[in-house]
Amino acid sequence: MDLDDIALLWERHPAWRLLRARNAPLVLSFLGEYFVENNRGATPAGRLVTALDDYLYSVHRAEPDRYTANPSTYLDDWAGPESGWLRAYYPVGSNEVHYEATPALQKAHAWVENLRSRSFIGTESRLQTVVELLRQIVRGSETDPDSRIAELERRRDALDAELAQARLGNFSVLDDAALRDRYQQVASTARDLLNDFREVEENFRTLDRSAREKIASWEGGKGDLLAELLRSRTDITSSDQGRSFQAFHDYLLSEGSQDELAHLIATVQSIPQIVPDRRLRTVHHDWSEAAERTQQTVRTLSEQLRRFLDDQVWIENRRVMELVRAVEAAALDVREQAPRDIGLTVDAPGVPIVLPMERPLYDTQPESIVDSMLAPDDDSESELDNLFAQRYVDTARLARNIRAIVPPRTAAALDDIIRLYPVQDGVAEILGYLTLDDGDIDIDIDMGDREMIIDYTTPDGESKRVLLRKVTVTRS
Incomplete structure (x- = not known):
């Protein structure tokens, strides 16, 4: 970076502007704890004003003349365009303004937090992380089958040797310093991952904002605009950060991965040599909430498509009604005041005369006689087997299955749910899952290239298989 770039950031970047602000300690201490450390999303204005009022009350007990402005004034100032530390907006279906932290606040808080002196700085775990990532890059980019087989055999031999030593009771255990080193690296990476979600969400929101601008200023046809918006939606999902985020989200949606992650965190937190970090105890739930907020930002682009189509239909219907009203008004004028000079011009050499x-x-x-009554056939028998073979799919049972597996504010794949609760009513039960509409349950069908295979047994005992798009079940 040259001098001009740094000067531009010093002047315009909200994070640097926060570090130069006079009330920076108040902003970083209150908003940093409320939004960053507690991983809170959008908050109604009333709730945030109450929290800031309580915080200022505790400050005034020690220093009465410090930060004497009204809490609402502080929030309006922090959310203004000249600050940019909070984002103020009205969510869909709410008439109260909501506030949420911006990536600039996140970066400024992280920078100030790193200024603290640390009594223990681990380096070994980070070195091993770098070496392991380099190994994954080399192994993942290898295209020679012989090289891959040789590497797998080498790793197998090393595991066999380690297994043999473990059976003899010879194995090494991490000492206290190594445990603290690795735990510090895990906690730092987990917090950094939460911080990155805000920036990814902001990038997605920028793409959504550009789509709104195209809709507001578009003057062409609907087909061209829809093609442009669909291209923007594809750019989000096919970009590098979109694919990386989708892989992370799929990992969190896996029930097995969630159970393993929760077990590992609980086990590490119970090790006596480690001083547990309270934020790490529920960090996997914080990841899920942050990922869901980011995913919701991507969904808003699809909502823009539907809103645009509805608006266009309304505009066209209004134009049709205006034309109809104009024709009716013209007809009434002609009825009351008939025009005198009216004629018909025929562009033809002559008018044919027909006597x-x-x-x-x-x-x-x-007259045609039609007999619509058919004579009864005494020998025919009514086929009633198909009528009695009808089966009823209990959607309430399907909802109970989902609630028994998927905790609130999490999601799971449909094939994992069917694996735990086998299909009883055939393909009709699978369709019941796809059309399920309950209060806290949402069904999301991935329209990309992702697919899943579901094996089920029909009521007659016949095993069948169905190929579906990737279906995600989410509980709010």
Whole structure:
């Protein structure tokens, strides 16, 4: 970076502007704890004003003349365009303004937090992380089958040797310093991952904002705009950060991965040599909430498509009604004041004359007798087996299955749910899952290239298989 770039950031970047602000300690201490450390999303204005009022009350007990402005004034100032530390907006279906932290606040808080002196700085775990990532890059980019087989055999031999030593009771255990080193690296990476979500969400929101601008200023046809918006939606999902985020989100949606992650965190937190970090205890739930907020930002682009189509239909219907009203008004004017100079111009050399007697006379047609009643067939028997073979799919049972597996504010794949609760009513039960509409349950069908295979047994005992798009079940 050269001098001009740094000067531009010093002047315009909200994070640097926060570090130069006079009330920076108040902003970083209150908003940093409320939004960053507690991983809170959008918060109604009333709730945030109450929290800031309580915080200022505790400050005034020690220093009465410090930060004497009204809490609402502080929030309006922090969310203004000249600050940019909070984002103020109205969510869909709410008439109260909501506030949420911006990536600039996140970066400033992280920078100030790193200024603290640390009594223990681990380096070994970070070195091993770098070496392991380099190994994954080399192994993942290897295209020679012989090289891959040789590497797998080497790793297998090393595991066999380690297993043999473990059976003899010879194995090494991490000492206290190594445990603290690795735990510090895990906690730092987990917090950094939460910080990155805000920036990813902001990038997605920028793409969504550009789509809104295209809708507001578009003057062409609907087809061209829809193609442009769909291209923007594809750019989000096919970009590098979109694919990386989708892989992370799929990992969190896996029930097995969630159970393993929760077990590992609980086990590490119970090790006596480690001083547990309270934020790490529920960090996997914080990841899920942050990922869901980011995913919701991506969904808003699809909502823009539907809103645009509805608006266009309304505009076209309104134009049709205006034309109809104009025709009716013109007809009324002609009825009351008939025009005198009216004529008909025929662009033809002459007008053909047809005498009335040249037309054929009316010719009556004989009546046709139609007997629509069919004679009953005494030998035929009604086929009633198919009528009694109808099966009823209990959607309440399907909702109970989902609630028994998927905790609130989490999600799971449909094939994992069916694996735990086998299908009883055939493909009709699978369709019941796809059309399930309950209060806290949402069904999300991935329209990309992702697919899943579901094996089920029909009520007659026949095993069948169905290929579906990737289906995600989410509980709010």
